[in-house]
Amino acid sequence: MSSRPRIVFMGTPEFAVASLEACFDVGDVVAVVTQPDKPKGRGNAVTAPPVKERALEKGIPVLQPQKLRTPPFSEELRQYAPDVCVVTAYGKILPKDLLALPVKGCVNVHASLLPRFRGAAPIQWAIAHGDSETGVSLMVMDEGLDTGPVLDMKRLPIAPDETSATLHAKLSALGGDILRESLPRYLRGELTPRPQPSEGMVLAPIIDKENGKLDFTRPAVELDRRLRAFTPWPGAYTLLGGKVFKVHRMQPAAGKGEPGTVLSAGPDGIEVACGEGSVVLLEVQPEGKRVMRAADFLSGNRLQPGSQPFTS
Secondary structure, eight states: OOSSOEEEEEEOSGGGHHHHHHHHHHSEEEEEEOOOOEEETTTTEEEOOHHHHHHHHTTOOEEOOSOSTTTTHHHHHHTTOOSEEEEESOOSOOOHHHHTSSTTOEEEEESSSTTEEESSOHHHHHHHTTOSEEEEEEEEOOSSSSOSOEEEEEEEEOOTTOOHHHHHHHHHHHHHHHHHHHHHHHHTTOOOOBOOOSSOOEEOOOOOGGGGBOOTTSBHHHHHHHHHHTTTTTOEEEEETTEEEEEEEEEEEOOOSSTTOEEEEETTEEEEEOSBSEEEEEEEEETTSOOEEHHHHHHHSOOOTTOOOEEO
């Protein structure tokens, strides 16, 4: 293999751009594969994925197949004669014929310490589970869901106030770092893929809106983690008067009471009893309104201590 390997990069969202930049540094990116353009925002304007925009800036051919199996996309990719395919947050399972096409196979940057958090949303679930650290794994892909042997890992502590948005940015950069350091070593035969341990596997399923619903029967620390995990999407929320009541910032406290009961409501926020402890709601957003301090919300809306105004 020449000193500049031929790389096909497969990725879609902003998270993958740092990995693409790393591939520019360590090889010749001969093509970029990304998801089709999609309508986005209130105006539903058709928008290109961030990876496509960066590839076009560099003058690299961009392929956006609707399907990978029918007709076999691997036949279209064969003309680029890739030494390796690098995949970061592409968004589709790769079929066997595509995995086998590059000389050195397909490698994947995954945002967790495998086998923990295999699946679509490892960043959010690492925070929701209360993990103290996470990281990125570089693995050789097989036909399973994030089951391939691992080449290298980089670890990163999860800060106490971490949100999925802040962790997303850190792990994106770390994905670029691991490719710069370890992809050339793999291509030179200096890294041996290691099978993932059979113990410690946790799934990280795709996030849906229900994941953001606050269940006050759960411990306060768990609700705080879930708020940070599901920020910015879907956000943490409950129902107040039958309308969505979003919570943008809270802090756990040591209050006691029947879960869902308002313990206090004043300048310091709205304290609500949980299954264990309590949470103080600090920033809220009533349906159709702007984000505001809980104290400002209370200036026009009374919440009586001892009441249970929130419903699921």
